[in-house]
Amino acid sequence: MASFIIHRFAQALVVLLVMSVLVFAGVYVIGNPVDVLISPDATQAIRQQVIEQYGFDLPIWRQYLQFLQRLLTGDLGQSFVFNMPVGTLVAQKLPATLELTLVAVLFASAVGIPLGVYAGYRPDGKVSRAIMAASILGFSVPTFWIGLLLIMVFAVQLGILPAGGRGATRDLFGVPFSFLTLDGWSHLLLPALNLSLFKMAMMCRLAASGTREVMLTDTIKFARAAGIPERTILRRHVLKLISIPLVTVFGLELGSTLAFALVTETIFSWPGLGKLIVDSITSLDRPVMVAYLMLVSALFVVINLCVDLAYAALDPRLRHGKY
Amino acid sequence: MSTAAATGSVSPLAQFWRDFRRNRVALVALAVVVLIVFVAVFAAFIVPQDPYDLKSLVLRDARRPPGYVGRDGMLHLLGTDSQGRDLLSAIVYGLRISLQMGLMAGAIAFAIGAVVGCSAAYIGGRLEALIMRIVDIQLSFPAILLAFVVAAVLGQGKEQLILALVFAQYAYFVRTAHGAAAAERQKDYVQAALSVPMGGWFVITRHILPNALPPLIVVATVQVASAISLEATLSFLGVGLPATEPSLGMLIANGFQYLMSGRYWIAIYPGVALIILIMAINLVGDQIRDQLNPRLRK
Numbered sequence: 001m002a003s004f005i006i007h008r009f010a011q012a013l014v015v016l017l018v019m020s021v022l023v024f025a026g027v028y029v030i031g032n033p034v035d036v037l038i039s040p041d042a043t044q045a046i047r048q049q050v051i052e053q054y055g056f057d058l059p060i061w062r063q064y065l066q067f068l069q070r071l072l073t074g075d076l077g078q079s080f081v082f083n084m085p086v087g088t089l090v091a092q093k094l095p096a097t098l099e100l101t102l103v104a105v106l107f108a109s110a111v112g113i114p115l116g117v118y119a120g121y122r123p124d125g126k127v128s129r130a131i132m133a134a135s136i137l138g139f140s141v142p143t144f145w146i147g148l149l150l151i152m153v154f155a156v157q158l159g160i161l162p163a164g165g166r167g168a169t170r171d172l173f174g175v176p177f178s179f180l181t182l183d184g185w186s187h188l189l190l191p192a193l194n195l196s197l198f199k200m201a202m203m204c205r206l207a208a209s210g211t212r213e214v215m216l217t218d219t220i221k222f223a224r225a226a227g228i229p230e231r232t233i234l235r236r237h238v239l240k241l242i243s244i245p246l247v248t249v250f251g252l253e254l255g256s257t258l259a260f261a262l263v264t265e266t267i268f269s270w271p272g273l274g275k276l277i278v279d280s281i282t283s284l285d286r287p288v289m290v291a292y293l294m295l296v297s298a299l300f301v302v303i304n305l306c307v308d309l310a311y312a313a314l315d316p317r318l319r320h321g322k323y
Numbered sequence: 324m325s326t327a328a329a330t331g332s333v334s335p336l337a338q339f340w341r342d343f344r345r346n347r348v349a350l351v352a353l354a355v356v357v358l359i360v361f362v363a364v365f366a367a368f369i370v371p372q373d374p375y376d377l378k379s380l381v382l383r384d385a386r387r388p389p390g391y392v393g394r395d396g397m398l399h400l401l402g403t404d405s406q407g408r409d410l411l412s413a414i415v416y417g418l419r420i421s422l423q424m425g426l427m428a429g430a431i432a433f434a435i436g437a438v439v440g441c442s443a444a445y446i447g448g449r450l451e452a453l454i455m456r457i458v459d460i461q462l463s464f465p466a467i468l469l470a471f472v473v474a475a476v477l478g479q480g481k482e483q484l485i486l487a488l489v490f491a492q493y494a495y496f497v498r499t500a501h502g503a504a505a506a507e508r509q510k511d512y513v514q515a516a517l518s519v520p521m522g523g524w525f526v527i528t529r530h531i532l533p534n535a536l537p538p539l540i541v542v543a544t545v546q547v548a549s550a551i552s553l554e555a556t557l558s559f560l561g562v563g564l565p566a567t568e569p570s571l572g573m574l575i576a577n578g579f580q581y582l583m584s585g586r587y588w589i590a591i592y593p594g595v596a597l598i599i600l601i602m603a604i605n606l607v608g609d610q611i612r613d614q615l616n617p618r619l620r621k
Contacts (some may be wrong), residue, residue, distance in 0.1 A: 111548055278561075281475045
């Protein structure tokens, strides 16, 4: 067990290091930041000064080492466009994204799982077929287009919900959140719904296929033979058996929803991380891009580490012996 | 399976088709896919207007609603876009590009996945462990993020976008091919073939790969659909195809700014075309998966 944990930690570190090289190399290929930073009619002296200030004249590996050093000390550099420390910028945008993601994932689970269990329980019923068809629709429709549709219907045609922004926020522990005000909720509803639809369809399909397979097992046959009411079988046995993959997916989906948020945030002008990264790619704001990518990869490495460690704790084969 | 297969009078493929036909929805979906492919291939002969021919565009006819009859007497069934382009024609050409990107990316990822996955399972040992570890790590990152980053780094262009899509998707194929091939590797007939001895490449291509194909085909349908969706998303976000090659995602992005003023058709109709395409592919894939899933077989 101890060696497993050490092994996984070492691997996580290696992944992060490789990511840092890839991100750095990738981002520094995109274009010449000197052209972005300095107006074309600037004097040669100003040009030189900016180049030296940002270290663009150094060889690429020296720039990388400096970058790594700054990363380790938590200094993520200065945004070219916003002219403020990237760390502060990201910290400002993070709560909005986390709020949106969490509401979306909770919404997806609360609606998707019950629907899926029902569809798997009666796979040939009319309602079940409708649910499965709807889930394929939810699976197939690209997130950004659903976002447009939501804006068109609720903001333009009906005019009952705002099309963008965060609305009024209230501070919780010094951080502004939208879900604490009514106006905030009205702004949060559409983007959260937009972001959750894909996950909802996925949860629904997972729950349905899981339930369908579990219903065919001997466990259920015996439970029925023992005269246990159907409702109890569903709640006690089926839900328990399908919950393992669902919990895993829930954890992993939290991360991927965070990534998908960049589409939703762009459409609804939600001032979060996703919009920040899309904007920073268009404006070649490289420190922001680097910080975002490193943050997201770190997040994923941590999530995966947690999932693996949870498995190790649950799975006796991993707990005791070789992995 | 059924009695016909048991008596050996029907080939497995014919039996598969017989089972497939029983699902009406999947059958309709298959017909839609075939129709879309047909329309996309023969786009030039079908559409009322060549959307790339700038001479045929009448700027005064821009942003007209569906059913509008243009100054040159042409009927715009789905309206026109911001440059006076017939939207139906633009959609058909957009479908063509989207389909092209999805199929190309899917085919390349399929090939990489089949070769790498089967080889890894055949070779075994440390190399196999290393390859599968890399694949696992990559799979833990969402495809949209990988594709977005690669597309942003490589810049706009067809080849760049295909590369981004392949990079985001090949790992699914490797994982699937490896799983199927590793199971096949253990079987007696492969062991027997190797003990003759037959060449490694021969065993992989003649014995292991054909048996790994069914799950790969299922993954391929899903991945082509998701590649088309990904491409549209990337183009919508502005890191996909250049404006000279308007895929469906680009058409939708162009229409987005007119949505607020009620000119819904520019963004909505390309999206409808996109959804019909993706959904039809998914429905066909769903049916194939159900038919190949041994746990659901009666």
